[in-house]
Amino acid sequence: MNGAAARKHDLVTGGAGFIGAALVRHLLDAGHQVTVLDNFFTGRMENLPDAPGLKILRGDVIAERDYPEDLTGIYNLACPASPVHYASDPVHTTKTCVLGALRMLELARQRKIPILQSSTSEVYGDPFVHPQTESYFGNVNCTGLRSCYDEGKRCAETLFFDFRRQYGVDTKVVRIFNTYGPGMLPDDGRVVSNFIVQALRGNALTIYGDGSQTRSFCYVSDLVEGLIKMFHTPPEISGPVNLGNPGEFTMNELADLILAEIPNPAGKIFKPLPSDDPTRRKPDISRAQSLLHWQPVVPLREGLKETIAFFRTTLGR
Ligand code: NAD
Ligand code: UDP
Numbered sequence: 001m002n003g004a005a006a007r008k009h010d011l012v013t014g015g016a017g018f019i020g021a022a023l024v025r026h027l028l029d030a031g032h033q034v035t036v037l038d039n040f041f042t043g044r045m046e047n048l049p050d051a052p053g054l055k056i057l058r059g060d061v062i063a064e065r066d067y068p069e070d071l072t073g074i075y076n077l078a079c080p081a082s083p084v085h086y087a088s089d090p091v092h093t094t095k096t097c098v099l100g101a102l103r104m105l106e107l108a109r110q111r112k113i114p115i116l117q118s119s120t121s122e123v124y125g126d127p128f129v130h131p132q133t134e135s136y137f138g139n140v141n142c143t144g145l146r147s148c149y150d151e152g153k154r155c156a157e158t159l160f161f162d163f164r165r166q167y168g169v170d171t172k173v174v175r176i177f178n179t180y181g182p183g184m185l186p187d188d189g190r191v192v193s194n195f196i197v198q199a200l201r202g203n204a205l206t207i208y209g210d211g212s213q214t215r216s217f218c219y220v221s222d223l224v225e226g227l228i229k230m231f232h233t234p235p236e237i238s239g240p241v242n243l244g245n246p247g248e249f250t251m252n253e254l255a256d257l258i259l260a261e262i263p264n265p266a267g268k269i270f271k272p273l274p275s276d277d278p279t280r281r282k283p284d285i286s287r288a289q290s291l292l293h294w295q296p297v298v299p300l301r302e303g304l305k306e307t308i309a310f311f312r313t314t315l316g317r
Contacts, residue, residue: 008032009070013061013104014077016043018183019118019176022220023075023227028053035068037061042080047183061100067107073231074115076104079153081120083146083274084189090148097152098159105163105171114170116231117160119240121177121281122150131248131282134175134240144276157240170235174227177244177283181220181303182310192217195255196308199262200317209273211252214280218245219298219306229292237291244283245296257301261308 010027014020015036020043027034028051035055036048048056059065061078079096080086086093101117108115124132125140140150160171180192188194195205226243249257255268288294311317 008072009035009068011035011037011067011071011074011107012077013037013075013100014043014079014118016040016045016047016056017077017081018047018181018185018188019179019220019223020075020077021047021183022181022224023077024054025049026224026228035071037067038078042082042085042185042188044185060096062095062103064103071107071111071113073113074104074108075118075227075231076101076115077118079118079149082189083149086149087145090145093148094152097149098155101156101159105159105169108171109163109167109169114172114231114235115160116172116174116227117156118227119157119173119175120149120153121175121242121244121283122146123154123157123175124278124281125150126276126278127280130280131246131284132242133284134242134287141276145274146276161238164238171238172230172233173239174230174241174243175239175283176223177218177242177281178215179218179220179223179244181307183220184307186311186314191215191251191254192304192307193311195258196262196304196311197315199258199264200308200311200315202264202266204266204269205255205258205264206271207251207255207268208271208277209251210270211255211268212250213273213277214248214250214282215254216244216246216248216282217254217300217303218243218296219303222296222298226288226292226294229294233291241288241291242283242285243288243294244285245300246283246285247300248280248282249300257304258308261304
């Protein structure tokens with residue numbers, strides 16, 4: 001086999017988004033050729049480097065289209081991840097999750113190449129089991145404002161496991177817990193970017209509810225390493241595998257950490273809690289530790305410093 005034929009060529013759907021662009025940069029650095037498919041709903045062209053190994057296709061993951069013949073793998077990340085964005089067109093969010101997964105699985109099946117699905121901790125809904133293990137089936141409302149995303153992602157997981165059982169496709173499913181870091185959009189709407197941007201602008205930090213709900217925040221470089229390790233597992237490994245940082249914080253604690261870095265007399269302001277907002281979230285990562293020899297290494301305080309520095313530059317403050 002000559003060098004050109006042996007070169008890895010990954011398709012990254014949603015590659016212009018926050019996690020996708022970090023993954024794309026990592027793959028390019030590793031010498032892979034990368035094709036990005038993105039509709040630029042929440043992705044930005046500026047997120048992506050100007051690199052000879054990178055080709056960018058503008059389009060919707062649910063649409064039929066031609067893809068390069070020499071693809072060697074697919075990372076399916078296309079989907080808005082912030083509640084503000086995924087709830088703004090819920091029908092299209094469900095289509096993206098379900099029809100997008102179907103489209104990419106058919107491609108993987110035709111080409112006989114591995115495919116990784118970026119699923120989510122949202123499949124656990126408002127969990128009764130804590131921390132969340134992959135064997136927990138979850139507690140999800142199928143008729144609420146978050147359901148387009150939660151149930152869409154759950155159905156996508158079903159498709160991944162059925163394509164494996166029925167057609168022998170090498171599928172991998174990871175369940176990503178709240179991930180943050182440089183590259184998020186200032187108007188992304190998720191809590192880390194909201195709080196940092198509010199603090200830098202001298203506005204009060206908007207805490208939804210009483211701020212006692214918890215989340216576990218994973219720094220983006222840790223997450224990307226987990227995605228790559230999972231992608232390279234042998235074909236018999238399918239997951240699902242939780243990827244996240246088990247450090248658990250209330251939203252009040254998160255706000256205090258950010259206010260300690262960015263003193264802001266405006267402090268915090270309390271707003272109504274959105275419906276179906278999970279009360280707690282913390283990954284059990286034993287499976288990732290044993291299968292992938294992976295665990296996050298960036299503590300929240302360190303990751304927040306990097307993210308604050310990024311937003312200071314982005315906002316010119
Ligand atoms: P993001 O919104 O920054 O990126 C999503 C990307 O997908 C964007 O570039 C967007 O334009 C693109 N996209 C959306 N719908 C599309 C469609 N129909 N066709 C083509 N492109 C489309 O979000 P992110 O944080 O980078 O999340 C990436 C993936 O990881 C998503 O699948 C998300 O569900 C999953 N995930 C993220 C988190 C997190 O905390 N960031 C947590 C759990 C799961
Ligand atoms: N949240 C908040 N203020 C904000 C944005 C979010 O208090 O400005 C809360 C939100 O209600 C949730 C938590 O922070 O309890 C995490 O929200 P995010 O949208 O980042 O992620 P998800 O709810 O999808 O885990």
